[in-house]
Amino acid sequence: MMITLGSRERFNSATYDQGLVWVTLILLGIGLVMVYSASIALAEADKATGHQSTYFLIRQAIFIVISLGAGLMAFQVPTAMWQKMAPYLFLTGIALLVLVLIPGVGRNVNGSQRWLSLFIINLQPSEFMKLFAAIYVADYTIRKSAVMDSFTKGFLPMVFVMLLVGWLLLREPDFGAFAVIAAISISILWLGGINGRIFAGLLTLLPIAIVGLIWSSPYRLQRVIGFMDPWADPFGKGYQLSHALIAFGRGEWFGVGLGASVEKLLYLPEAHTDFLLAVIAEELGFVGVMVVIALFAWLILRAFGIAKEAIGNERYFSALLAQGIGVWIGVQGIINMGVNMGLLPTKGLTLPLLSFGGSGILANCIALAVLLRIDWENRRLQKGLPA
Amino acid sequence: MRSRVIQPAVIKLPAWRRRVLLIVVMAGFAALLGRSIYLQSMHKGFLQKEGDARYSRSMKLPAHRGMITDRFGEPLAISTPVESIWASPPDVQATPRQISKIATLLKMKPAELNKKLANNTREFVYIKRRIPPELAKQVMQVGVPGVFMQREYRRYYPAGEVMAHLVGFTGIDENGQEGFELRYQDWLSGKSGSRRVIKDRQGHIVEDLEAVKVPQDGHDLVLSIDRKIQYLAYRELAKAVDQFKAKAGAAIVLDARTGEVLAMANLPTYNPNNPVNMAGRSRNRAIVDTFEPGSTLKPFTAAAALESGHFTPDTHIQTAPGILRIGPATIHDAHPQGMLTVAQVIQKSSNVGSAKMALTLEPQYLWGIYNHMGFGTPTHIGFPGEASGRLRNYKGWRPIEQATMSFGHGISLTLLQLARAYTVFANDGELKPVSLLKLKETPVGQQVFSAKTALAVRDMLELVVQPGGTAPRAQISGYRVAGKTGTAHKLGPGGYLADKYVSSFVGLAPASNPRLIIAVMVDEPSSGQYYGGTVAAPVFSAIMAGALRMLAVPQDAPNDNIVIPPEDAPEIKEVV
Numbered sequence: 001m002m003i004t005l006g007s008r009e010r011f012n013s014a015t016y017d018q019g020l021v022w023v024t025l026i027l028l029g030i031g032l033v034m035v036y037s038a039s040i041a042l043a044e045a046d047k048a049t050g051h052q053s054t055y056f057l058i059r060q061a062i063f064i065v066i067s068l069g070a071g072l073m074a075f076q077v078p079t080a081m082w083q084k085m086a087p088y089l090f091l092t093g094i095a096l097l098v099l100v101l102i103p104g105v106g107r108n109v110n111g112s113q114r115w116l117s118l119f120i121i122n123l124q125p126s127e128f129m130k131l132f133a134a135i136y137v138a139d140y141t142i143r144k145s146a147v148m149d150s151f152t153k154g155f156l157p158m159v160f161v162m163l164l165v166g167w168l169l170l171r172e173p174d175f176g177a178f179a180v181i182a183a184i185s186i187s188i189l190w191l192g193g194i195n196g197r198i199f200a201g202l203l204t205l206l207p208i209a210i211v212g213l214i215w216s217s218p219y220r221l222q223r224v225i226g227f228m229d230p231w232a233d234p235f236g237k238g239y240q241l242s243h244a245l246i247a248f249g250r251g252e253w254f255g256v257g258l259g260a261s262v263e264k265l266l267y268l269p270e271a272h273t274d275f276l277l278a279v280i281a282e283e284l285g286f287v288g289v290m291v292v293i294a295l296f297a298w299l300i301l302r303a304f305g306i307a308k309e310a311i312g313n314e315r316y317f318s319a320l321l322a323q324g325i326g327v328w329i330g331v332q333g334i335i336n337m338g339v340n341m342g343l344l345p346t347k348g349l350t351l352p353l354l355s356f357g358g359s360g361i362l363a364n365c366i367a368l369a370v371l372l373r374i375d376w377e378n379r380r381l382q383k384g385l386p387a
Numbered sequence: 388m389r390s391r392v393i394q395p396a397v398i399k400l401p402a403w404r405r406r407v408l409l410i411v412v413m414a415g416f417a418a419l420l421g422r423s424i425y426l427q428s429m430h431k432g433f434l435q436k437e438g439d440a441r442y443s444r445s446m447k448l449p450a451h452r453g454m455i456t457d458r459f460g461e462p463l464a465i466s467t468p469v470e471s472i473w474a475s476p477p478d479v480q481a482t483p484r485q486i487s488k489i490a491t492l493l494k495m496k497p498a499e500l501n502k503k504l505a506n507n508t509r510e511f512v513y514i515k516r517r518i519p520p521e522l523a524k525q526v527m528q529v530g531v532p533g534v535f536m537q538r539e540y541r542r543y544y545p546a547g548e549v550m551a552h553l554v555g556f557t558g559i560d561e562n563g564q565e566g567f568e569l570r571y572q573d574w575l576s577g578k579s580g581s582r583r584v585i586k587d588r589q590g591h592i593v594e595d596l597e598a599v600k601v602p603q604d605g606h607d608l609v610l611s612i613d614r615k616i617q618y619l620a621y622r623e624l625a626k627a628v629d630q631f632k633a634k635a636g637a638a639i640v641l642d643a644r645t646g647e648v649l650a651m652a653n654l655p656t657y658n659p660n661n662p663v664n665m666a667g668r669s670r671n672r673a674i675v676d677t678f679e680p681g682s683t684l685k686p687f688t689a690a691a692a693l694e695s696g697h698f699t700p701d702t703h704i705q706t707a708p709g710i711l712r713i714g715p716a717t718i719h720d721a722h723p724q725g726m727l728t729v730a731q732v733i734q735k736s737s738n739v740g741s742a743k744m745a746l747t748l749e750p751q752y753l754w755g756i757y758n759h760m761g762f763g764t765p766t767h768i769g770f771p772g773e774a775s776g777r778l779r780n781y782k783g784w785r786p787i788e789q790a791t792m793s794f795g796h797g798i799s800l801t802l803l804q805l806a807r808a809y810t811v812f813a814n815d816g817e818l819k820p821v822s823l824l825k826l827k828e829t830p831v832g833q834q835v836f837s838a839k840t841a842l843a844v845r846d847m848l849e850l851v852v853q854p855g856g857t858a859p860r861a862q863i864s865g866y867r868v869a870g871k872t873g874t875a876h877k878l879g880p881g882g883y884l885a886d887k888y889v890s891s892f893v894g895l896a897p898a899s900n901p902r903l904i905i906a907v908m909v910d911e912p913s914s915g916q917y918y919g920g921t922v923a924a925p926v927f928s929a930i931m932a933g934a935l936r937m938l939a940v941p942q943d944a945p946n947d948n949i950v951i952p953p954e955d956a957p958e959i960k961e962v963v
Contacts, residue, residue: 041587187408190404190408191400191404191405191408192400193400193401193404231437234437235477235508242437243441245426245430245434245437246434246435246437246438246441248423248426248427248431248434249426249427249430249431249432249433249434249435249437249438250431250434250435250438251427252427252428252431253427253428262438262442262585262587262593263438265442265587265588265593266587266588267441267442267587267588281423281426281427285427286423286424286427286428289419289420289423289427290420290423293416293419293420293423296416297413297416300409300412300413300416301409301413304405304408304409307405308402308405311400311402316400319400320400323405323408326412327408327412330412330415330416331412331415334412334415334416334419337419338415338418338419338422341419341422341423341426342422342426343418343419343422
């Protein structure tokens with residue numbers, strides 16, 4: 001009877017994770033509303049947007065539609081295909097990171113060379129590099145699982161690859177993306193059974209490397225100083241953070257009401273991108289912040305749950321990739337929110353699925369589609385169907 | 388789909404490592420939740436205060452300052468709207484062309500403007516205050532973000548220097564600095580309202596934080612002054628000060644029945660619309676400065692003598708040989724006379740006669756009369772800085788002092804006190820309070836002399852302006868005039884100054900039914916003439932003649948009543 005089923009029935013016979021889809025759509029929806037709210041004043045004041053209040057709303061809506069379409073396509077791709085393509089995707093990612101550094105090809109905004117101009121849209125290669133890195137490191141770990149204990153054979157090659165990626169990203173500079181990619185890689189290595197002593201050494205050396213990186217660049221140092229005490233120089237180094245914190249303080253438990261933020265009225269820079277959470281905190285209060293955190297936490301828990309099921313099905317690449325995607329969304333969310341609340345120095349990382357930005361939303365949606373695919377394949381295997 | 392992916396033989400994915408990682412990530416979310424609670428509940432007070440400091444602004448809603456008008460409502464001080472241009476330097480984005488355009492409009496140097504806009508630590512800097520609204524509009528049309536205009540009011544004084552001393556002026560923030568602007572600051576200013584608002588970064592008001600406090604406009608202040616009489620008094624006084632090369636002068640016109648001040652002129656003066664170089668020019672001498680009045684005080688000595696019952700207007704007093712010795716001191720008459728009646732003592736202004744009358748009276752009695760006249764106590768007219776003058780206590784009087792005081796030496800008064808004292812002769816012995824504000828009804832005064840005494844002295848004062856008196860130049864065509872001259876040496880650090888005089892004249896008209904009292908004082912005339920009858924009396928007659936006509940006061944004498952004597956006999960005071 002199963003053999004006679006049409007492709008349509010076959011698809012339906014293994015249900016997809018509706019909760020994951022809904023949480024994603026809810027986060028995208030909150031993001032769309034809040035991006036609009038946070039960007040009205042900015043859009044109206046800016047000549048570059050033609051003083052249209054809906055400038056960012058329209059673009060974000062288009063990004064979401066494109067991203068959902070791309071996600072639907074990515075869902076069709078079997079996990080095995082991603083694994084097979086892993087090295088090529090990673091090389092493509094590296095090529096794009098090189099391309100973006102070439103003057104005239106990469107576009108420089110506010111001193112950061114992060115964007116590739118493709119006709120009407122600007123592509124941010126580092127966003128896709130996060131996905132490619134997750135796929136690549138997951139595949140690497142599986143391939144090298146036999147030598148994962150070895151420092152020279154298991155660990156060192158990955159260190160070289162990461163140093164290359166890191167060097168390219170810091171040339172832009174995009175420290176935030178490197179931090180996320182490093183977190184994804186280290187997490188997957190950890191899950192894949194890296195030698196405990198190597199890992200301990202890595203955890204010791206990493207902070208030293210980070211401090212060294214900070215000291216080596218006046219621009220990063222300035223951000224860190226502003227983060228340590230934003231009230232020491234609230235009109236200079238601490239300007240952005242002090243305004244973000246004020247937004248939290250004004251929001252109290254239930255917020256000043258949707259649309260009523262004052263900080264977004266050109267006081268808080270990047271209100272619709274990196275500091276969107278501050279506007280959420282001001283307009284929707286602690287309740288709004290709590291809902292966002294809960295949705296992200298649910299997303300991560302789900303990703304790890306899917307990974308656990310994949311292990312049960314002996315699909316180790318899928319398991320590592322699912323967790324890599326979970327770590328990506330989780331770590332980037334935590335860093336962005338931590339920056340908004342003054343727990344971490346300013347990074348230039350967006351809030352996944354919520355902040356304004358085409359490349360970020362597109363990469364996030366593709367990643368979640370891959371996660372959905374892994375779950376879908378799990379369900380099929382549990383029903384005895386082929387993946 | 389079926390392409391075979393290498394699955395290595397040994398795969399280690401320890402479950403505990405997954406749990407550890409999950410716990411780390413969840414701990415991150417938990418930390419965020421905790422931090423959010425801290426910021427949004429415990430720390431919110433500080434954060435909201437910081438926020439308010441950045442974008443909530445308390446705006447002053449200026450109240451319209453009341454007008455000061457004369458008794459007929461003619462404006463003497465009015466507020467006209469002007470604009471002030473200010474900037475928030477951190478928000479200013481201007482091209483050099485815009486800067487130079489604004490600088491040209493405001494007649495500033497571009498460097499000066501740039502310097503003001505470079506002050507990035509402040510969020511409020513005045514660029515130019517109080518410019519015409521039209522000009523401010525042009526500046527705003529340049530369209531530089533961060534540059535704003537603010538409505539303010541500028542005080543304008545239509546009567547300018549003519550009324551400067553009385554009206555005073557306001558400072559840049561419309562706070563009274565002098566005169567009535569100072570004295571009635573609260574009444575005129577009203578209460579400015581306020582509005583606490585949140586502003587966006589470009590300065591637009593986003594919302595009100597609390598209920599708007601509506602400004603309460605100030606009240607108008609109606610002075611007792613008659614603008615036309617004021618102009619007349621000022622013009623005539625200025626003419627005399629100029630003609631006799633005097634240092635200063637003052638003139639007061641009183642409504643004889645109500646005590647209202649219809650005019651009060653002072654010289655030197657200043658322009659209250661542009662109060663600069665004020666040194667010595669801003670004193671309202673008629674109220675804040677005292678002087679020794681000299682013979683203008685004699686009528687009160689005569690009135691005291693009549694009131695005592697020991698004298699009648701016809702009582703004879705021997706003034707020959709024009710010298711009276713009291714102890715080591717000597718009192719002189721300018722022109723030695725013989726036997727004089729009390730009336731003649733006033734007419735001829737005999738010091739000896741006045742002293743002899745005074746010495747027959749008890750010091751306490753004479754002091755009581757002077758005290759009732761208001762000498763030595765302020766008039767409480769409500770003008771800032773009013774002087775009280777000096778009347779020494781009778782207990783310390785020596786005979787020579789009592790004698791000289793009777794003709795106005797050793798006693799000091801303001802011109803206003805002197806003018807007020809003359810109301811007793813216009814109101815049958817009743818001393819009227821004086822007022823610089825328009826009164827609704829005639830105030831009740833204080834009876835100092837009997838009506839009989841008051842009328843008797845008024846008759847004597849009429850003799851002063853007739854041939855044989857000291858001030859024939861005080862006469863007015865068509866009206867009977869009563870008055871008294873005064874010429875006194877000025878007091879210097881070491882005593883009386885031989886060549887410095889204060890010339891004065893106080894008079895009332897029409898003598899049959901007095902309507903106006905005018906007191907004129909000319910300080911240090913230096914052209915050679917210094918007698919009150921020569922210097923001050925003509926000012927009196929010019930002001931009085933004009934004012935009576937303006938008020939359409941019925942004549943009480945034919946038009947050809949003026950009798951100029953072939954040779955006048957002006958009075959003089961000598962050093963005691």
